Amino acid sequence: MTETPERLRVPEHMYRALGYLFPRLMFLNARYAPQVHWGDIAAALDGFPTDDLDLASAGFWNLWRERWTDRAESYTALAEASGTVAGRSRALRGAAAAYHWAEFQYFDDRTVKQRLRQRIRDCFLGSLAGTDLQVTEGSLPGTGAGYWVLRTEAMRASGEPLPAVVLSNGLDSATEVEVMALAEAYLERGIAAVLFEGPGQGLRLGRTPVLAEMEPVVAELLEKLRTEPGIAADRLAFAGISFGGYLALRVARELGEHFRCVVNFGGGPAIAKFDGLPRRLKDNFRFAFGAEPGADLQPRFDELAIEPGPAPATEVLSISGALDDIFPIEGLYDLDRAWSDRHSLEVHPREAHTSLNLINSYTLRTADLVTERLADRA
Amino acid sequence: MTETPERLRVPEHMYRALGYLFPRLMFLNARYAPQVHWGDIAAALDGFPTDDLDLASAGFWNLWRERWTDRAESYTALAEASGTVAGRSRALRGAAAAYHWAEFQYFDDRTVKQRLRQRIRDCFLGSLAGTDLQVTEGSLPGTGAGYWVLRTEAMRASGEPLPAVVLSNGLDSATEVEVMALAEAYLERGIAAVLFEGPGQGLRLGRTPVLAEMEPVVAELLEKLRTEPGIAADRLAFAGISFGGYLALRVARELGEHFRCVVNFGGGPAIAKFDGLPRRLKDNFRFAFGAEPGADLQPRFDELAIEPGPAPATEVLSISGALDDIFPIEGLYDLDRAWSDRHSLEVHPREAHTSLNLINSYTLRTADLVTERLADRA
Numbered sequence: 001m002t003e004t005p006e007r008l009r010v011p012e013h014m015y016r017a018l019g020y021l022f023p024r025l026m027f028l029n030a031r032y033a034p035q036v037h038w039g040d041i042a043a044a045l046d047g048f049p050t051d052d053l054d055l056a057s058a059g060f061w062n063l064w065r066e067r068w069t070d071r072a073e074s075y076t077a078l079a080e081a082s083g084t085v086a087g088r089s090r091a092l093r094g095a096a097a098a099y100h101w102a103e104f105q106y107f108d109d110r111t112v113k114q115r116l117r118q119r120i121r122d123c124f125l126g127s128l129a130g131t132d133l134q135v136t137e138g139s140l141p142g143t144g145a146g147y148w149v150l151r152t153e154a155m156r157a158s159g160e161p162l163p164a165v166v167l168s169n170g171l172d173s174a175t176e177v178e179v180m181a182l183a184e185a186y187l188e189r190g191i192a193a194v195l196f197e198g199p200g201q202g203l204r205l206g207r208t209p210v211l212a213e214m215e216p217v218v219a220e221l222l223e224k225l226r227t228e229p230g231i232a233a234d235r236l237a238f239a240g241i242s243f244g245g246y247l248a249l250r251v252a253r254e255l256g257e258h259f260r261c262v263v264n265f266g267g268g269p270a271i272a273k274f275d276g277l278p279r280r281l282k283d284n285f286r287f288a289f290g291a292e293p294g295a296d297l298q299p300r301f302d303e304l305a306i307e308p309g310p311a312p313a314t315e316v317l318s319i320s321g322a323l324d325d326i327f328p329i330e331g332l333y334d335l336d337r338a339w340s341d342r343h344s345l346e347v348h349p350r351e352a353h354t355s356l357n358l359i360n361s362y363t364l365r366t367a368d369l370v371t372e373r374l375a376d377r378a
Numbered sequence: 379m380t381e382t383p384e385r386l387r388v389p390e391h392m393y394r395a396l397g398y399l400f401p402r403l404m405f406l407n408a409r410y411a412p413q414v415h416w417g418d419i420a421a422a423l424d425g426f427p428t429d430d431l432d433l434a435s436a437g438f439w440n441l442w443r444e445r446w447t448d449r450a451e452s453y454t455a456l457a458e459a460s461g462t463v464a465g466r467s468r469a470l471r472g473a474a475a476a477y478h479w480a481e482f483q484y485f486d487d488r489t490v491k492q493r494l495r496q497r498i499r500d501c502f503l504g505s506l507a508g509t510d511l512q513v514t515e516g517s518l519p520g521t522g523a524g525y526w527v528l529r530t531e532a533m534r535a536s537g538e539p540l541p542a543v544v545l546s547n548g549l550d551s552a553t554e555v556e557v558m559a560l561a562e563a564y565l566e567r568g569i570a571a572v573l574f575e576g577p578g579q580g581l582r583l584g585r586t587p588v589l590a591e592m593e594p595v596v597a598e599l600l601e602k603l604r605t606e607p608g609i610a611a612d613r614l615a616f617a618g619i620s621f622g623g624y625l626a627l628r629v630a631r632e633l634g635e636h637f638r639c640v641v642n643f644g645g646g647p648a649i650a651k652f653d654g655l656p657r658r659l660k661d662n663f664r665f666a667f668g669a670e671p672g673a674d675l676q677p678r679f680d681e682l683a684i685e686p687g688p689a690p691a692t693e694v695l696s697i698s699g700a701l702d703d704i705f706p707i708e709g710l711y712d713l714d715r716a717w718s719d720r721h722s723l724e725v726h727p728r729e730a731h732t733s734l735n736l737i738n739s740y741t742l743r744t745a746d747l748v749t750e751r752l753a754d755r756a
Binding site: 004005006008010012015016019021022023025026028029030031035037038039040042043051065074076081082084086087089090091094185188189252303322323336349350351352356357358359360361365367368371372 | 394398408413452461467583638745
């Protein structure tokens with residue numbers, strides 16, 4: 001007798017261990033941004049050993065990397081076999097998403113990490129063939145940063161200078177995946193999206209320590225955007241998610257006068273105590289900050305804590321989960337008091353970091369608000 | 379002391395009970411087709427009573443309906459509050475998806491069912507404002523069926539008659555949700571999509587018994603398409619999913635000469651024994667077939683079983699899960715032998731009905747194949 005194969009499903013023990021991550025894996029339904037399908041998760045988690053579910057361990061995420069790399073490679077094979085532009089595009093989008101999850105929380109080998117991140121980039125750019133999305137690449141020699149200006153064909157064809165939103169990565173997001181997904185709401189509203197990668201962000205993650213003092217990068221980017229005839233440099237907004245939300249608060253404080261509004265998705269003025277960071281976050285911060293394995297980053301966290309200071313020269317919106325264990329809500333309450341009517345705080349009582357169960361509705365409402373603020377006042 | 383609210387998550391007991399359904403809930407990442415976000419599922423399943431998880435019961439699906447109706451209403455409220463076309467479109471897409479899951483497996487009250495299905499329709503059509511998708515509605519007075527021809531603006535602007543794929547619903551799918559999602563792969567490849575609703579399908583579900591002998595409807599639709607200058611009536615394909623895949627096999631046999639190829643996603647020549655149908659399927663079939671509660675549909679199933687007969691006048695592709703408990707694979711093996719080189723059978727050993735973990739890759743490959751078959755031979 002031959003054995004009947006078992007039905008493919010996300011195993012219950014994996015859902016139990018990783019349930020917190022599912023809203024991140026699914027993120028936002030998107031048009032250009034790579035996104036996995038449920039079956040990709042099922043295939044990646046199927047047969048995962050039950051005895052190695054320590055999410056703080058390198059071992060878990062190394063196995064995870066192998067499994068998502070397999071998914072990615074099955075998508076690149078699908079792309080190669082496809083005889084249509086649309087087929088290759090969709091398959092490469094699947095590959096880009098799977099490569100992102102492959103490198104997610106993997107920090108063992110910088111070369112492997114960077115190769116995976118490069119593959120996200122290559123697959124994503126390949127997936128844009130045949131779409132109406134146009135990517136204009138630029139670099140910021142002063143600070144070593146890079147950026148993309150994203151517009152659709154129809155937006156460029158209008159010939160008018162466009163309002164724009166500048167979007168910042170968090171610590172472990174991919175420019176092509178989460179930041180691209182966030183950008184789509186703006187593109188749909190006729191707003192150009194500027195995706196930048198400062199030191200330690202995107203492809204630069206693990207190459208140079210992430211720059212928490214990101215203001216010089218944003219200042220250089222602003223200089224550049226002012227010389228760009230396609231962009232209406234007096235109609236700019238800034239938004240960031242997670243650590244990018246923290247950066248958004250810094251930008252609001254230091255460069256607020258250049259932006260009509262600033263949005264902070266899930267960041268806060270202070271990171272939680274390093275010692276108490278759950279899951280893989282200690283190593284995540286160590287990797288991004290270029291610290292040694294085992295290093296205590298509390299002194300660095302202390303330096304980075306933002307004193308609210310006087311209210312910024314722009315309107316700021318923060319959206320936060322009351323159960324956030326990375327940027328505790330308390331810091332935002334203090335900042336909200338200090339910044340008074342220049343700051344709005346939206347707190348979701350049952351949400352954790354970046355309120356991912358609600359991302360579809362809060363990004364929609366936020367994009368509507370930003371659209372209103374960026375309207376042509378001429 | 380106030381109680382700390384619990385973090386919102388899909389509860390483990392709900393994942394355990396409903397895990398089989400998650401690939402259906404997430405289906406295909408789509409651009410126009412309504413699709414839920416993970417957080418919608420979390421909100422719908424949060425706090426679901428642990429003592430009523432009998433998926434064969436009306437009680438479970440009635441509660442399920444209430445919860446998804448709440449989700450849908452939160453999306454319609456979001457649409458009303460939105461000040462942008464893009465915001466309303468995205469919110470209405472969310473509402474349409476949630477209304478579909480609300481009516482899913484709910485059969486208690488035909489009026490409620492039909493109202494929910496009408497809302498899917500209204501929200502979906504509303505969500506197309508500002509997109510480039512154009513819907514041309516038509517009706518088939520002879521058989522009481524209706525259809526949509528879907529094209530993008532760019533496809534219509536070409537002025538050339540377009541190849542087209544005719545897509546059929548299954549028993550409990552929604553034209554606007556699953557069938558629309560399947561249509562997108564064709565639109566991306568420059569192929570018009572014709573979505574029809576025969577008696578008992580789509581908005582007609584529960585109004586008239588589903589017509590298993592769907593060939594006269596398809597024949598009337600073919601007549602109509604031949605008079606449509608925008609459609610190249612000699613470049614047609616037919617595809618259906620689940621019960622629509624069964625219908626596709628009938629169409630291949632009776633009307634094969636009108637289609638360059640026919641695709642059967644997860645259907646088969648014979649339905650499993652009525653007595654042994656799992657979960658809510660007995661009531662699902664009873665509702666669609668207009669049978670009394672408690673009725674035994676085995677005699678009807680016996681009538682409907684397709685004898686393969688001689689090979690059809692067209693090329694047929696069937697994609698099936700070896701663990702399918704609705705259309706058992708054995709029937710397809712018989713048909714595959716009988717139809718010989720006019721039939722290709724792709725069997726996925728670890729997949730159940732409609733192989734939903736693999737839907738992204740098999741729909742991509744199938745759309746590529748259909749594109750090749752529909753190429754202009756002139």
